[in-house]
Amino acid sequence: MTKKADKIDRLAELMQTTEVTSGASLWREAMRRLRASKMAAIGAVVIAAFVVIALIGPWIAPYAPTAQTWRGDVFPNRGEFVGMRSGNWFGLDHLGRDVFSRWLVGARQTLLVGVVSMLIGLVVGALIGVCSGAAATLGGRAGQRVDTVIMRFTDIMLSLPSLLLAVSVAAVLGQSLTTVMIAVGVVQIPVFARLLRGSMLVQGGSDYVLAAKALGLRKRRIVLTQILPNSLSPVIVQATLSLATAIIEAAALSYLGLGNPDPAIPEWGVMLAQAQRFFDNEPMMAVYPAVGIIITALGFTLLGEAMREALDPKLRG
Incomplete structure (x- = not known):
């Protein structure tokens, strides 16, 4: 069993409470x-700011993100770029497009x-985790074999590096934004599956489950109305943390050229990949999308860690 799997199992055990009445x-x-x-x-503020920007960004962008309005002002072949100025807060990219709008x-x-x-990882992983956990908890010997x-x-799947697995899936499915979503979602599936299954195993030995069996x-009713609802705490926390991971991995796939085949459509990973060629002459082209990715991922991570601590029964006073 991999270290990643051990870590997931420990998280599932850590965050359980065996008293259903205290839910x-x-x-x-x-x-x-x-x-x-x-x-x-802090995490909530960062996430709220990111969501607001994502929702209203296309309406408040001062220019069309694909318009090469100032193409005559930049000369990437000579390493000459336009930096921050009054009309272009983040400067211009190599095609004369407004970086701030993009x-x-x-x-x-993103x-x-x-x-x-x-959501792909959560839904599919939860279905697998429920089937496995229910089989192991209430399925007898046959269920244990299925589990x-x-x-x-x-x-x-957990033994494979996540980025390598995502790249492999993206390479098989072809270059598109949908491919990136599926590839990153596939990486998340075993994490959610094992986490929910571990939570259900912990809950399966509780007194209220034994009482339900005696009655x-x-x-199916025991699993859906008793075990599953009391096993969701670590999954909710993991969903928040997985958002940060998904954003980073999606940006990495776009950076590797496996994202949207149309480079004119702005996405932070694509912008980072395009800025790589001109980093020596205009590093700020790469800094802006990189900072956006880092801060957003940090916001989701902070909120996820805070939720983990808040739901940890060992830390309750």
């Missing part, structure tokens, strides 16, 4: 601690890729 109070306490957390506040519009593409990729097969497959409740 409501757990969430109230978690919200109270989140509101008091400076880390959560940065604003590109935020929407958010779209991150959210859709995370073993599923988990060995997820272990194989003769159907296994």
